[in-house]
Amino acid sequence: MTSLTIEKLDYLKGLLDQREDTLRNDIRREVNLQDDYTDLASEVPDPGDSSFANLAVDLGNAAVTRDLMELRAIKAARSRMEQKTYGTCIECGYEIPYERMEAQPTAERCAPCQDVYEKTHIDALKGASL
Numbered sequence: 001m002t003s004l005t006i007e008k009l010d011y012l013k014g015l016l017d018q019r020e021d022t023l024r025n026d027i028r029r030e031v032n033l034q035d036d037y038t039d040l041a042s043e044v045p046d047p048g049d050s051s052f053a054n055l056a057v058d059l060g061n062a063a064v065t066r067d068l069m070e071l072r073a074i075k076a077a078r079s080r081m082e083q084k085t086y087g088t089c090i091e092c093g094y095e096i097p098y099e100r101m102e103a104q105p106t107a108e109r110c111a112p113c114q115d116v117y118e119k120t121h122i123d124a125l126k127g128a129s130l
């Protein structure tokens, strides 16, 4: 449970919505550059849809892949809001400072835990597993 007020939560939710719109537009534009995929791109599927993730990987399009990962992060943030765990670090369980949530509404870790995570998962973050 966090001390995020309804107002702050609403504001962060708005940031997520805006970011999602931007990402979806970016993806649509990126994918439309590849004629073969125009039909698929006209209906940007759910970011959790693996076929769409595969599409991005198939395209070898780093920008789309990055956008998709962020869309997933947004989706995850929304589900944390529903579960009332939003704003709480998934590693240490402490509340993430509001300033950090405002700067990065999809943050799921506090800054110290994020540092540790990035140091220990550097290969994954580089997309080496793709």
Ligand SMILES: [Zn+2]
Residues within 6 Å of the ligand: 089, 090, 091, 092, 093, 094, 109, 110, 111, 112, 113, 114
């Ligand atoms: Zn933490």
